Amino acid sequence: MSQPIQPGTTPRRDFILAVREHRTPAQPFEPAARAASMQEPASVERTIADASDRTGIDFRYLVAQARVESSMNPAAKARTSSAAGLYQFIESTWLETMKSHGSRFGLGEVSSKIGTSRTGAAHVADPAQRKAILDLRSDPQIASLMAAGLAQDNRAHLAPILGREPDHGELYLAHFLGAEGAGKFLSAMADNPQQSAAALFRKPASANRAIFFEANGAPRSLEGVMQVLSAKLERAMPEGGAPAAAPPYLIADEAVFEPHSPPTITRRGNSVRAPDAPLSLPTAPRRIAPAKVPPMSATLRATFGSNAPGRAGEAAQRIERAYEQLRSFGL
Template sequence: MTAVNPSATSRVQSAIRFASSRTGVDFDYLLGQAKVESGLNAAAHAGSSSASGLYQFIESSWLAVVKKHGAEHGLGWAADAIGQNGSGRYTVTDAGTRQAILSLRNDPAAASLMAAEHASDNKDALEGTLGRDATGTDLYMAHFLGLGGATKFLSAMQSNPDASGAALFPGAARANPGVFNNADGSPRSLSAIYQRFAAKLGQGADSVTETRAANLSFAAQALALDGDTTVITGNNQSATDAIAWANSTLGRLGTEKASVLRPTPETARLAYLMLARMGG
């Protein structure tokens, strides 16, 4: 997977954060999904399908979600250009316009908003069918297998978790052998496939959370240039006291995985300390 430079990663995270706040879809879920799908690389392209972008939308799925939700997010021109033929296939008459719409998959802002809307639609549909709250992994299964496939997968797993995933989804297994088979070639069970995705989603969100905490720690450490210097924090603290408090708070916030979408007085104070040191 191609490495992504830090500035690009920051732009991607900002786009995901905005999409989460705009749609109400969980930030950590969207972040984890993007990490799993593309490694936060907005320019990623699949070698075996038409999947592209931050969330690896295939062409048909992208046209469908833009048709349904594009106008809500300033993409009315794209939504209006997408039609649907008698067989239900989404089409765009003008080749140039079609390419412009598909290229939006590589725009972090558009991709994040459409991924959030897609997840929200799938959540409503899955909960109506399953009769329970949908988890982040349930939503990822809907992204991976489609809504119908996810419903089939989850229902089968509930009744027989040890059943072979490849036997139930032979086409998907041929296209994604690493998902459906163990290293020795033996088939994974439905529950094993599900738990593997759950772990990957968690790791995806955790890795970026750790990076964010490391960046905050680096900024906070800049306060400790002179142990006797008074930092204007509103509490008349020395830099030594301020950095001790900041490190303690950063460590605890890292454990609690505080959300940047729900700032606390402590995260606000951390930001103030950094701005005070930088002259902000």
């Protein structure tokens, strides 16, 4: 049974309380409507900047990932999978991420409704609650926080495998295939970078043919897939910290992404990975030191003086006292 929204309670907050209290929200919380109100790239980038500040994940990486995944469209939905939202979370990954990170971002009431199935997967028994939680993928603020939290998990998973911090392309690979899949991919590529990626990752390949296959239908190698993903991310990197316009390509139109200055891929036996070209990180505007302004008392003294010839002694004393008052106020 629904109840009136209490004064000062937003539809989102009422939704969260309703989940906790097992009741119907007084007013439907519709993330899709919120997403529609935040179509401007600058608005979306502000939510991404907040997620970056709260997690330490590189802002430029998060922006590039959102551009690649959805063209910065919080309401985007994939045609070939269950992926939806700004970061195109599939249902299972969203539930797992919300279960792991919801509480730290103030969504503990929601994450507490996500249990674990017999197989160990995140599970919501109530269909209505499950749908409501999945609909949160369309909220750009929540989606950005979950993407940043997942990136932290992926970074922690890949660092021991690589023996170093993952670069942006490898971090995106983990979002694309999952942390376990990315670890398997990178290990296999270190053994034989020319083996078919589609043969090892049949399900992702069937849903992402433009990534795993050439335009003529030939399967790409592991190295080739890595180059495509890295190039996609490189193209989408913002030039600086200011909000940028959405890239001029359609959602899920993979054909426009071709390898562009791909990085050299790590192979086992190499001592170090060839470094990527340096990125043009946004720099803070140069601060120009303000000119030192003399106090007002000094200016007045220099202009009028306190002991001009012919001035009466009493008047000079009054002027001197006035200067002292100005100095006492820091003027």
